[in-house]
Structures are given as C-alpha cells and as structure tokens.
Amino acid sequence: MKVLLQKSLHGLLTLIFKVEVKGLDNYHKAGDRVLIIANHTSFLDPLLLGVFLPDFVTFAINTHISNNRLIKPFLGLANIFVMDPTNPLSLKNFIHFIKQDNKAVIFPEGRITVTGSLMKIYDGTGMIAEKSQAAILPIRIEGAQYTHFSRLRNVIRLRLFPKITISIQPHTHIVAPAGLRGKDCRKYSGAILADLMTEMMFQTSHYHQTIFSALLEARKIHGGDKIIAEDLERQPLNYNSLITRTIIIGEQLEKITAIDENIGVLLPNSTKTLCVVLGLQLHGRVPAMLNYSVGSACMISTCRTAQIKTVLTSRRFINLAKLDEQAERLEAEVNLVYLEDIAQKITLGNKLKGLLNSKTVEYWYNRDQFNPDNPAVIVFTSGSEGTPKGVVLSHSNILANHKQLAARVSFNAQDLILNILPMFHSFGFTTGTMLPILNGMKSFFYPSPLHFNVIPEICYELNATILFGTNTFLAAYGNAAHSYDFYSLRYVFAGAEKLQQNTRDTWSDKFGIRIFEGYGATETSPVLSVNTPLDYKADSVGRLMPAIEHQLETIPGIKEGGQLHVSGPNIMLGYLLSDNPGVLVPPKSKYGEGWYDTGDIVNIDNNGFINICGRSKRFAKIAGEMVSLTVAEQVACRTWPDALHAVISLPDPKKGEQLILLTTQEKADCKTLMANADGIGAINLPRKVFVVKEVPIMATGKIDYPAVTELAKSKI
Secondary structure: OHHHHHHHHHHHHHHHHOOEEEOHHHHHHOOOOEEEEEOOOEOOHHHHHHHHOOOOOEEEEEHHHHOOOOOHHHHHHOEEEEEOOOOHHHHHHHHHHHHOOOEEEEOOOOOOOOOOOOOOOOHHHHHHHHHHOOEEEEEEEEOHHHOOOEOOOOOOOOOOOOOOEEEEOOOEOOOOOOOOOHHHHHHHHHHHHHHHHHHHHHHOOOOOOOHHHHHHHHHHHHOOOOEEEEEOOOOOEEHHHHHHHHHHHHHHHHHHOOOOOEEEEOOOOOHHHHHHHHHHHHOOOEEEEOOOOOOHHHHHHHHHHOOOOEEEEOHHHHHHOOOHHHHHHHHOOOEEEEHHHHHHHOOHHHHHHHHHHHHOHHHHOOOOOOOOOOEEEEEEOOOOOOOOOEEEEEHHHHHHHHHHHHOOOOOOOOOEEEEOOOOOOHHHHHHHHHHHHOOOOEEEEOOOOOOOOHHHHHHHHHOOOEEEEOHHHHHHHHHHOOOOOOOOOOEEEEOOOOOOHHHHHHHHHHHOOOEEEEEEOHHHOOEEEEOOOOOOOOOOOOEEOOOOEEEEEOOOOOOOOEEEEEEOOOOOOEEEEOOEEEEEEOOEEOOEEOOEEEEEEEEEOOOOEEEEEEEHHHEEEEOOEEEEHHHHHHHHHHHOOOOOEEEEEEEEOOOEEEEEEEEOOOOOOHHHHHHOOOOOOHHHOOOEEEEOOOOOEOOOOOEOHHHHHHHHHHHO
C-alpha cells in the first residue's frame, strides 16, 4: 500500500512541481546509519522527502506536531518517531534508534521558515549526530517556499506550481574533541551543524551565471511588476522596465564598443547608471567604474592602467558635480561619450523593439554566450595606502558573494536598501546596487554619502530597512539624525574601516539599533565576514562567509594573530597594474594560486569570530618592537570620541620609526592620550600630536593615509 501510494504521489508531484532530485549518489554513499538534515521551507517538505528519497525513512517530529488535528490523519503514511522536547529520555531513545543503523530525517530549525532564509539551528540535532556517530546527510529543498504551503505570504511572491529542487549533499560526521562533555559538547556539535547548513545553502545556490541571467531569474521569481530601483528623479523601475531600458541602451552601446572592451563609467548613483552597466554587461563589455572624487590625473592613470579608450558620462552630471575641468583633461586622453547624445539617437522604433525583446528575452537570450567567469566589472582600489589598482571581478565572483551573504542573513523581497555608497566603490556596487536588484529587494540610489543632514530624512521618508555605510558616515548620520529617523531599519551594516565604539553607542542609545560590523576588500567582491543576528560578537567583524578557506601567516615580531590569506569563489580574477597596463595578474600568495593576501593582521577565536589587529603596512618597528598604528588610533578614539584621528609612522633617527597623530580635537596632547591608555605602553602611543582642521578622507569614507602622511611631514 505504501509503495503504491509513494509511486502515485511521485508522479503527481513531479507533474505539478517538476520536482528534480540532485545528488542521489550521495544518498547511497552515506551508508545505513544516517541522520538526514534539511532546511524547512513549507508544509510540503516531509511529503517531498518521503516520496523522493529511495527508502522509507523515519521522520522525527515533536509531540506538539504529532497531536495537531490537521496533521494527525497523515502520520500513518510515513514512519514517525515522536519526540517530547521536555523529556530527556526521548532524546536518548532517538539516539538509540539511530544507532541501530536506521535512517531518520530531522529539521534542525524546528519550524518552517518565516523569513525565507535559515532560522535558528538547534544544538540538540548536532548532539544527536555526534552521540549516535551517524553520517550527516544535508539536503536542500528549494522552491517549496514559493508555494502556498509555505509561511511566507506577504513576504515573497507565492505561486501555484513553482519548480522544486531537492539537492542531496555529500555526507559528513561530527566528531567532538576528546574531553568535551555536557553543554560544551552540545554547543560544539550545534555550531558544526549550523555551519553545515549554511555551507549547504551556499553550495546549492545558483551563482555560476552571468549577472544579466541572474536578473532574468530574479524577474521570474519576483514578478515583472516588482519595483526594484529608484533615485532622486522619483521614477521607480520594476523588473520589466529595467530590462527593457537595459536592452535599449545596450543596443546603442554595442554599436560603439567591442566585446571584452573595458568601458569607463563616469556617472553618479542613479537608475540610468544601473541601466548603462547592465547594458554593457548584456553584450559582453566590461564597465570600469571611475572614481570621480580623485581628480583628473588619477582618472587618467586608471584609464591607462585598464586601457580604457571610451568613457561614458553625462553633461548634466559633469555640470552638477563641477567636473568640467576634469572632463576637459580626461577628453584629451579618451573618447568621452555623453548619454544625452546617445539618447537623441534612440528612436520610437528602438523603444518598441526593446519592449518586444524584453518580453521575449527568454527565447533569444543565449545564457551560454558569455562565460560567468569572464570579467563583469572593474573597480579600482581606493589607494588609501598606495597607487590604485584595477580589481577585475567576474560575474560569478559577485553572485557568489551575494549567495554567501544570503546563507547567513535573512534578506527578503520586502526590504528597501538606501544605497548611499558610490558605485565606484565595491561596497556600493556589489552590496548596495547588485545585491538588491538581483534578489528582489528595492534599491534607492542617493548620489552622495556626504549629505549628513539629508540622508536620515531620506531614510525616514522611504521607510528604508537596510543601510550600508562606513564608520565615518554612520557617525555623522547618527549625530545629525532625529531619534526617529531610522525607526524602520532592520539592518545597518558597517565596513571599509573600523567601527568605533562611540558610533556603536550612538546608534544603540539614540536609535535602538545594533550595527553589524563586517570586513572585506575590493578583491573579495567585497564581503569576507560579517556579524549577523544569528552570529554576533561585539568588537569583532563576524565570522567568515561560507566556502572561504583561510590561512594565518606568522609575522615576525607580532605576537598576537597572523596575516590573513583567503581563497574562495568570491576572490577576484586579478589585478590590472599601472606598470603593466591591460594585463590581468591573477591572485597568488604563499599558499598558492587563487589565494589572496589581505595584508591584514587578524585574530580568529575558537568560535570563528575575527578581530582585526591592523594592516601589516599599518605596523611600525620602534626600538625593535612591532607597534600597531591601529591600536594607537583606537586609544585616540576612546580619549576624544567626537573627533577624527589618524596615526601614521615616519622615520626616526634614534628608534627607527615614530608615531604621529593628526586629530581634529582641539588642545589634544600626548599627556592626555597617555592618561587614557588603559595600560597600553608608551611605545605604542604617538610621540607627537598635531591638531588639524580636517583629517583627509576619501569619498568612500576611508582615511586617506598618503595625504595624512604628507600633511604630517609638512608639520614636522
């Protein structure tokens, strides 16, 4: 009877949901004693696993579910092990059951997701796996969350018959360290299991595709009428209109450019810039995002480095940003193409053709035409410690970083990101621009992060739910804002520079908001680690994203931590360097090809949380001791929390190097700094303090250390 029923349900579910099972060989390799762990997307999940797994596996459910009058009639269709969470013997009995070489399914979240992402993973499931010595078989159910059997109504767009995929991953085991007992063992096993689940969510995600393919996929999931982009012109774009405009502008840009050509983009945060970038990528061109805040000489240098011959810009932008002189100098080196001139060439016929093509794009667009591992964008490093380099990111680099974030953070289609970071910055491009557009969220493009009084008002008006920023910008917004301006924010993420304690306290005390500090680099697309609601530790930058390997290199003279090297799917394709223009230099470190040396000295604790000690270049050797410039800055920040500080090192004839502090704090001196050092030795503190009107910062909010160094030299 059960076999006949299973076959009938198999045919029915395959017909209506086009169910696809991947990795069945992994199921057979797991053996006889298996604990199957799966994400919980809907009420369909037990039925799907019961029907599509080869054996009649046992499902572990709690007494509350088993007594539900709606579910009780169906319990006879499967093998059930009822567990009472209030009875310790129930857990022991289940472990004993697994030990008898049985296969059992358990949902470690303990409930159906109400966010669309993984929820809390209970430690008990990890302990069951560890005590039973069973093989753990992770299974990802994808697609059932879009059915009306999920609990995501009013969160995402539900559909009648979405495609459902069941992905079976390779099995593994949990082995606790010798001597670990009781609660410590339970916590350890639970943490391992939680990491297995997030790794599973990432490994089964579809990131190996082009950005335009991902855009089409997002439209299919969230609907063509879903509003996903808006700027100060207040003309919202939905998926249909964004794709139509991308096709129209892309056709015009195709005529004046070549495949694989690097095309400069000198434009502000706006929906028009988004369409230009997507239009270039649609036809295999590579947008190179130019930093318009660095001056004409630096822009010309970056154009030479990336061998850029054509730069797309706008007369209106040039006038409003007062870049006329820079544009004139730039035009002597490259061909400046103005969007206003392109717009005049777009006829009614072009628009109608673009509209038709957007409706039929699934039929004519060749998803295999361009390799996802080809360059998608060039973003130039800020040059905060040297000459800017071109960082080449592939389509897969960017999309992988999105999926890594999604495995840890519960974004959803109701979110609105206020994108204040410029697109020429990797933080603004990948997370502020592409993350929302390709994942069903709305992004509001604001042209400058420096409008400290306006941005809190914009956030309040839009009911924004997510904000990305740097410490410098978040501190300024926190001081300028009304205490209710940020009432709607769910997440505030800080990166690019150290989050200071006074900024953290201001947002917590004034707005009741916990800032989630993260860490990354342009070369890593950019997020390497981040604190989340599930994994949070104050004063850390969170845990590494899924699928990132790391090594800590021992640095002579530095007692705590090591220099961080990383590898993973989000690591850049390579650099474009000024001394070898146009030639891609793939990442490589002492640990091999594909590894990226971050140059940062970090500590990683037993739970995986990272603490940044400083950059290797941000250490000075004084009297034979390695001294962190970052530590000295932190002392200054604690001493004068309302001022801006920068510490650099300069040569010293007696001790090798000396630390110099530049600060905006009036009457700052070494004596006051020493009094607030909290036990930090004098060798770690600046010998000279210079009060300045402004500490040089970049458009991205980072301190401009080369400029600080030159300013310090002028004062000695």
